[in-house]
Amino acid sequence: xxxxxxxxxxxxxxxxxxxxxxxxxxxxxxxxxxxxxxxxxxxxxxxxxxxxxxxxxxxxxxxxxxxxxxxxxxxxxxxxxxxxxxxxxxxxxxxxxxxxxxxxxxxxxxxxxxxxxxxxxxxxxxxxxxxxxxxxxxxxxxxxxxxxxxxxxxxxxxxxxxxxxxxxxxxxxxxxxxxxxxxxxxxxxxxxxxxxxxxxxxxxxxxxxx
Numbered sequence: 001x002x003x004x005x006x007x008x009x010x011x012x013x014x015x016x017x018x019x020x021x022x023x024x025x026x027x028x029x030x031x032x033x034x035x036x037x038x039x040x041x042x043x044x045x046x047x048x049x050x051x052x053x054x055x056x057x058x059x060x061x062x063x064x065x066x067x068x069x070x071x072x073x074x075x076x077x078x079x080x081x082x083x084x085x086x087x088x089x090x091x092x093x094x095x096x097x098x099x100x101x102x103x104x105x106x107x108x109x110x111x112x113x114x115x116x117x118x119x120x121x122x123x124x125x126x127x128x129x130x131x132x133x134x135x136x137x138x139x140x141x142x143x144x145x146x147x148x149x150x151x152x153x154x155x156x157x158x159x160x161x162x163x164x165x166x167x168x169x170x171x172x173x174x175x176x177x178x179x180x181x182x183x184x185x186x187x188x189x190x191x192x193x194x195x196x197x198x199x200x201x202x203x204x205x206x207x208x209x210x
Contacts, residue, residue: 074114082167
């Protein structure tokens with residue numbers, strides 16, 4: 001084997017190791033140093049395209065729990081296992097009225113291929129400029145997002161953060177966390193403004209037809 005062939009093989013092995021390492025479930029030192037959001041804080045706003053080219057925002061999921069799972073790369077073994085676990089539990093997520101959204105630095109075309117290949121029923125957001133990663137404090141390794149999940153409650157607040165995820169059981173873990181969430185804060189109807197001229201506010205009357 002000549003020197004050029006050995007060099008090419010070594011380069012390929014190093015590149016493969018970097019991707020596999022980034023897609024493992026263990027965290028590593030990241031390139032962006034922002035902290036993960038604290039429980040009870042409002043989930044940061046975002047606007048990103050899904051695999052169908054549709055703009056998605058955090059506000060559209062308000063009123064129901066939302067799990068954002070950040071993952072390194074479409075098609076890698078660990079990421080495929082995690083995404084398919086959410087897919088396999090999809091009926092349970094629908095029954096619990098929980099939205100699931102995946103996020104990686106892959107582009108829309110890559111997400112479309114990945115979703116079609118594995119029949120994924122939930123949005124995959126293309127965070128190509130890493131704006132969501134920075135907003136949510138998700139670190140990167142060689143441009144790949146670490147495997148982190150964030151549960152947002154129906155009021156839009158961070159309920160739980162998983163900084164280290166086991167792809168095989170994570171979908172079940174999230175459902176257990178959702179079941180422990182308190183009920184959403186009820187929305188109260190606005191009250192009529194008090195008059196400013198000294199007269200009494202009009203009384204609310206009810207009728208009884210029976």
